[in-house]
Amino acid sequence: MKLSLKVNGRTLEAHIEPRTLLADFLRDHLRLTGTHIGCDTAQCGACTVHLDGRAVKACNLLALQAEGCEVTTIEGITPEGALHPMQAAFRDHHGLQCGYCTPGMIMSALDLVAREPAPSRERIREALEGNLCRCTGYQNIVSAVEAGARALAAKG
Amino acid sequence: MYEFQYHRATSVADAAAKLAAATDGKLLAGGQTLIAAMKLRLAAPSDLVDLRAIPELRGVCPDGDAVVIGATTTHAEVAASPEVRARIPALAALAEGIGDPMVRNAGTLGGSVANNDPAADYPAALLALGATVITHKRHIAAADFFTGMYETALEPGEILMAVSFPAPKRAGYAKFPNPASRYAIAGVFVAETAAGVRVAVTGAGPGVFRVPAMEQALEKRFAPESLAGLTVSASDLSGDMHASAEYRAHLVGVMATRAVRVALGG
Numbered sequence: 001m002k003l004s005l006k007v008n009g010r011t012l013e014a015h016i017e018p019r020t021l022l023a024d025f026l027r028d029h030l031r032l033t034g035t036h037i038g039c040d041t042a043q044c045g046a047c048t049v050h051l052d053g054r055a056v057k058a059c060n061l062l063a064l065q066a067e068g069c070e071v072t073t074i075e076g077i078t079p080e081g082a083l084h085p086m087q088a089a090f091r092d093h094h095g096l097q098c099g100y101c102t103p104g105m106i107m108s109a110l111d112l113v114a115r116e117p118a119p120s121r122e123r124i125r126e127a128l129e130g131n132l133c134r135c136t137g138y139q140n141i142v143s144a145v146e147a148g149a150r151a152l153a154a155k156g
Numbered sequence: 157m158y159e160f161q162y163h164r165a166t167s168v169a170d171a172a173a174k175l176a177a178a179t180d181g182k183l184l185a186g187g188q189t190l191i192a193a194m195k196l197r198l199a200a201p202s203d204l205v206d207l208r209a210i211p212e213l214r215g216v217c218p219d220g221d222a223v224v225i226g227a228t229t230t231h232a233e234v235a236a237s238p239e240v241r242a243r244i245p246a247l248a249a250l251a252e253g254i255g256d257p258m259v260r261n262a263g264t265l266g267g268s269v270a271n272n273d274p275a276a277d278y279p280a281a282l283l284a285l286g287a288t289v290i291t292h293k294r295h296i297a298a299a300d301f302f303t304g305m306y307e308t309a310l311e312p313g314e315i316l317m318a319v320s321f322p323a324p325k326r327a328g329y330a331k332f333p334n335p336a337s338r339y340a341i342a343g344v345f346v347a348e349t350a351a352g353v354r355v356a357v358t359g360a361g362p363g364v365f366r367v368p369a370m371e372q373a374l375e376k377r378f379a380p381e382s383l384a385g386l387t388v389s390a391s392d393l394s395g396d397m398h399a400s401a402e403y404r405a406h407l408v409g410v411m412a413t414r415a416v417r418v419a420l421g422g
């Protein structure tokens with residue numbers, strides 16, 4: 001079936017089986033493997049992408065549900081080779097160890113700061129409710145989001 | 157996931173016709189429950205009819221003393237809606253407490269109500285507020301809508317279009333969430349409405365239910381102390397690895413008290 005959508009600013013058309021999940025479409029068809037599949041059961045948030053600007057779990061949606069929408073993946077938040085301020089904050093604050101959960105964490109964090117530019121640590125924890133990290137504990141992740149939010153606000 | 161035919165409906169009439177033409181069709185809203193069930197092959201519809209491109213099913217609009225919320229309005233949209241926040245803040249807070257942000261950005265009111273998961277949050281609000289479910293065929297009172305575990309009064313092929321929530325004098329919702337999914341282990345919605353006080357419980361039993369003894373006590377005096385000593389019997393409640401029936405019975409009392417406090421502004 002035909003699918004038309006925008007991914008990371010690029011308009012594209014594809015022919016897919018209706019049962020193709022959005023996560024599989026991004027990873028296998030478009031080779032955007034930054035969207036990770038952790039649990040594949042809507043629990044862990046590793047597959048988080050933005051659908052028309054809001055964070056969703058790409059493993060729990062059909063690609064066809066994104067028809068006419070704008071999808072942003074971790075690859076789309078910054079030009080290739082450069083680090084987004086939120087990514088830089090995760091590096092600076094040791095907000096990751098293995099990095100598997102990180103793309104999802106960052107996509108959730110960016111959804112939060114787009115609506116609340118200066119969130120409290122408590123709000124950051126609430127916003128990351130759907131993102132699990134099996135390595136780090138969450139202290140440094142929360143610090144990273146806090147710093148990333150500040151860096152983005154300073155940039156304007 | 158097994159193969160299926162996918163259809164994008166452009167109007168409610170179009171959705172009804174597409175569903176009627178399918179051998180074993182199902183409506184698709186946010187997909188947060190249905191896609192997961194299809195991946196596990198617990199559901200294997202021949203056809204999916206996607207409702208999300210139907211504009212009249214989405215949005216919040218005031219209607220006299222009530223707030224009417226379209227079926228495909230997401231939980232995040234309900235939580236952020238100025239009308240809902242102004243007129244039924246307890247409902248906005250309930251929507252804000254469903255699952256996690258990603259689930260709230262995709263999952264819809266209609267999908268949750270039609271699915272009637274025994275641990276879902278919305279059924280408690282519908283029952284306590286005396287809401288009306290509007291389908292493409294008729295109006296159904298919440299009291300007649302939730303008929304059992306995952307069972308509703310919806311007929312095969314009937315499309316839930318909106319829910320009309322009368323604004324209460326005051327209301328509050330409190331839940332003890334499952335720490336992983338955030339579904340209710342016990343959730344209690346208390347509302348003081350034109351028709352009296354209603355206390356509706358979700359998560360604790362096989363379906364949402366009211367607690368007349370608590371309603372009568374709160375009718376006399378709408379205060380947390382009125383609920384002292386009142387509990388529900390554990391014999392009709394659910395017990396599982398997360399909580400025994402006795403623990404759930406205890407939680408109902410605690411959540412009801414908290415909900416009254418929330419309704420009173422604390």
Ligand SMILES: Cc1cc2nc3c(=O)[nH]c(=O)nc-3n(C[C@H](O)[C@H](O)[C@H](O)COP(=O)(O)OP(=O)(O)OC[C@H]3O[C@@H](n4cnc5c(N)ncnc54)[C@H](O)[C@@H]3O)c2cc1C
Pocket residue numbers: 042043182183184185186187188189190191192207227228253254255256259262263264265266267268270271273275276277278310314315316317337338339340
């Ligand atoms: C990780 C996770 C955590 C969650 N936590 C919670 C929670 O804390 N509390 C809670 O209440 N829920 C929770 N949910 C469930 C969530 O709220 C779902 O969004 C909701 O139950 C289903 O809504 P949906 O729009 O995704 O429906 P879908 O999955 O698309 O559909 C669900 C069912 O309803 C039917 N249906 C959908 N729309 C209509 C309609 N308009 N008319 C008739 N039938 C229709 C479908 O055919 C299907 O059978 C959670 C889900 C996940 C994945």
Ligand code: FES
Pocket residue numbers: 036037038039040041042043044045046047048057058059060
């Ligand atoms: S892979 Fe999608 S939530 Fe875990």
Ligand code: FES
Pocket residue numbers: 095096097098099100101102132133134135136
């Ligand atoms: S850094 Fe390894 S899962 Fe989060």
